[in-house]
Amino acid sequence: MAAEVGEKWVLSVTAQTPTNIAVIKYWGKRDEELILPINDSISVTLDPGHLCTTTSVAVSPAFTHDRIWLNGKEVSLSGGRFQNCFRELRSRATDFEDENRGIKITKKDWEKLHVHIVSYNNFPTAAGLASSAAGLACLVFSLAKLMNVKEDHSKLSAIARQGSGSACRSLYGGFVKWIMGKEDNGSDSIAVQLADEKHWDDLVIIIAVVSSKQKETSSTSGMRDTVETSALIKHRAKEVVPKRIKEMEEAIAKRDFPSFARLACADIHRHEFLRNQGSPPRLDYKDNSQVAYTFDAGPNAVLISKDRKTAALLLQRLLFQFPPQSDTDLNSYVIGDKTILKDAGIEDLKDIEALAPPPEIKENPSTQRYRGDVSYFICTRPGRGPVVLADESQSLINPETGLPK
Ligand code: DP6
Structure with a gap:
């Protein structure tokens, strides 16, 4: 979705991501910077119809720096975890073109362009309801869509993991395993889907x-x-x-x-x-x-x-x-x-x-x-993984100003 701001445009994407509850817990890291765990874990993804994070992300040449608003309040993006996710995503961004709007962004442009992020949880933040899981997974998923990152969900899970460990499991619906991995660089510490939400929908x-x-x-x-x-x-x-x-x-x-x-x-x-x-x-x-x-x-x-x-x-x-x-x-x-x-x-x-x-x-x-x-x-109940919300009325960002609605 794109709109003109004077001569500049705002391009945005909105996504919704579920939270998850571990039934075999992740507890303990072998690397705090990369967020690598000391054991595998398994979770059930919860129906995003009841508990979810919705995030809109936008890019525009008019933006002067990266900004994020969480549940209506602007917060700092200077933390290492956000920065690690941004670095990983920017390095995987690819060319984007919208001929109708006359928007062309090359892979190199993504390094200079800034983004605005607006995110809401429909449940209490940091009360232990895995809000960081849904939040970070949604941030990574929506930015990946905006930046035309072509990696599959398991690669995206390794990026979300660097935002918050349990977030990697929110990239999938149903029943999910986070494989701890062996590599020092964390490339094999990813989430995989064991079964989708329909597999066991009596729960x-x-x-x-x-x-x-x-x-x-x-x-x-x-x-x-x-x-x-x-x-x-x-x-x-x-x-x-x-x-x-x-x-x-x-x-x-x-x-x-x-x-x-x-x-x-x-x-x-x-x-x-x-x-x-x-x-x-x-x-x-x-x-x-x-x-x-x-x-x-x-x-x-x-x-x-x-x-x-x-x-x-x-x-x-x-x-x-x-x-x-x-x-x-x-x-x-x-x-x-x-x-x-x-x-x-x-x-x-x-x-x-x-x-x-x-x-x-x-x-x-x-x-x-x-x-x-x-x-x-x-x-x-068990629910589905992340989705893009195509309906512009669900966007949390004003398409004219690029600021929260
Ligand atoms: C008890 O993923 O919130 O929910 O990686 O430091 O951000 P960080 O921790 P976080 O920890 C979740 C712990 C847990 C167990 C689990 O979800 O597996």
Whole structure:
């Protein structure tokens, strides 16, 4: 899309990129600059219809320097991670021509031209909901389209990785593996798709957002502390994860929910133990698991149900246990795929108050209800990878001024 600014033009691209939740975690780097991990990881991409980043990028000879606005605020682009992504993308940019508008950009021009980036998350930034994953993946994907970079998604994933590790997995939909790679230059540390979102579309994911505040410790410093202080993390990376990755790949290929749940839960327990240096709990896994759970980088719980029926029962239990404050609007308390709420038989707040205690709670009359402890719930499912939004009305950049709309 291009428009004239006086005699100058503005050329822009808008893209939407999903977030992802790891079921076998990335925790620990072997190279902080290139963001190379110490183990492979596997994630599920979440439906961008519910959680996503939208980014518009524009180039114009009228722009005097690179600028970025995140969620309505201009922020600095001087950080090494942004700069590394820019350098990688500019070196792969190719010639672009729009004869109708009289726009011609050669490969060399991209080194001198500046870009404007405007990005929005439709969910809380840095609350642990992998906003950096969706954000950096979207930045790299949209700039790659603008700059006519001809590399495939796995090459782009290696660039997004340099912005934030988990971002490399957001270049694909469905079920994604980040291969740690062996090369010192990181060229083989890329994401690959294990299966697309249609492969296992029974899964329902419910996220309990307990805090929309920014998390206190960044993943980067948390990982650094663990790698420096924990001998066990080396054991996890070398001995535990490789076996678990193989088993998880098999569980996904076969849609084997009990194994999927056992592996995801085991991984988060080991992971939380390493982060907190506490004692790992002993867990007894049952073969009839209906729900898997994990956490992202923040305190929010992510519950993955085996199908819609289980998800509706789970949501009833969650709403019984964590009812909203009385002044809450149900529409903003359960967001995303609201059909699960319907399946759970809940149409308004009165239905939540009228929920009968689930049988397992009835036997324990001392069980409390934790009103207001959860800010809101998001119901979602596995979703697709990044897409370009061709409809100009969805652009976040004013085509006349090149500034945020
Ligand atoms: C717990 O990708 O946010 O979510 O590479 O330093 O930017 P940086 O970290 P980031 O870490 C994510 C950690 C995690 C696990 C995971 O997503 O695999």
